[in-house]
Amino acid sequence: MAMTMALATATGTVESGSRWSMASLRSALPSPSTVAASSPSTHCGHRGLRLSLGLNQSGPKPQKYFGSFTGLSPLNPLLSLGLSESTSFEHNFTIIDNGGRVYAMRHGRRVPKLNRPPDQRKALLRGLTTQLLKHGRIKTTRARASAMRKYVDKMITLAKEGSLHKRRQALGFIYEKQIVHALFAEVPDRYGERNGGYTRIIRTLPRRGDNAPMAYIELV
């Protein structure tokens, strides 16, 4: 009722046109309490949340702000599983807003973590590919050798294309400039006919200090 009255006065002032006064303007603009009252109705329907908050239109209350912000933040999954009817109890993964899925187990995750945080992991792989391209054959642990295959193949593919843009992309990954230039010079004749599979891994004896399984990785 207060909302309709506010709208009526708003239309009244617009039609009169010339005279503006703060009182009329303030009454024309929707008050924060009415905004809070109107929005949760849409948001509650969206989330399926049937919290029976007493949404009084008189005066702002903290519940209204809670209601207005429900739609933006992801709810506590335990809370949503218990209260909402849209997710059923057969689902074993939580639902994130953008459509991604989070399993409790490692199913389908193919990125090797190498027991390192992401920045250190990237630095390790960059260093290993630089050394492999420099020396041609290196000895490292099996997990690292099989993790770096992808990056070595990527570098050789960049060198096969040979354009300036690819060269600059390679310079951004490999730590030493000379190696990139040497790579771009010799890859076309060395790997021109070969499609993929530019590395070979040979497993070898474990390391004495910690019995880590080792492997040689070499350029084919």
Added chain:
Amino acid sequence: MPRDRDPLVVGRVVGDVLDPFTRSVSLRVTYTTREVNNGCELKPSQVVSQPRVDIGGDDLRTFYTLVMVDPDAPSPSNPNLKEYLHWLVTDIPATTGASFGQEIVCYESPRPTVGIHRFVLVLFRQLGRQTVYAPGWRQNFNTKDFAELYNLGSPVAAVYFNCQRESGSGGRRR
């Protein structure tokens, strides 16, 4: 998993240095109490002097030729001088060792500078006592051409080991 588990094939010795062959004679190479198995890792300090080579076989009248090459010289990513000849001994009677033969090219101890090198010891059977001439230089030696030149046929035994420079990583804790 590779279909062929032969270490010589897996380590690409058969692809780079030799052609596929069947071993018929036993070959044992020992570097002062450390026996060489295919693909084992040795340090330059361990291979500084020539090893003890024991050849099997049965007849003392058959002679064998032993060749030691490095197919990864000067660096595995850039093998310009492939292969580098380290040792060449001919006229080795069966069941004896390399010290009983004629050393055409004297033993040079491996000193790899860049990367991990493979060192291959190959054994050929000679048809008779023949004079083998030493090549003019050690690098760019071709084992296949050498065998064809002196009618040695396909090899009868081979073994290889890896070696990197003394302070190389991946082996310092052994």
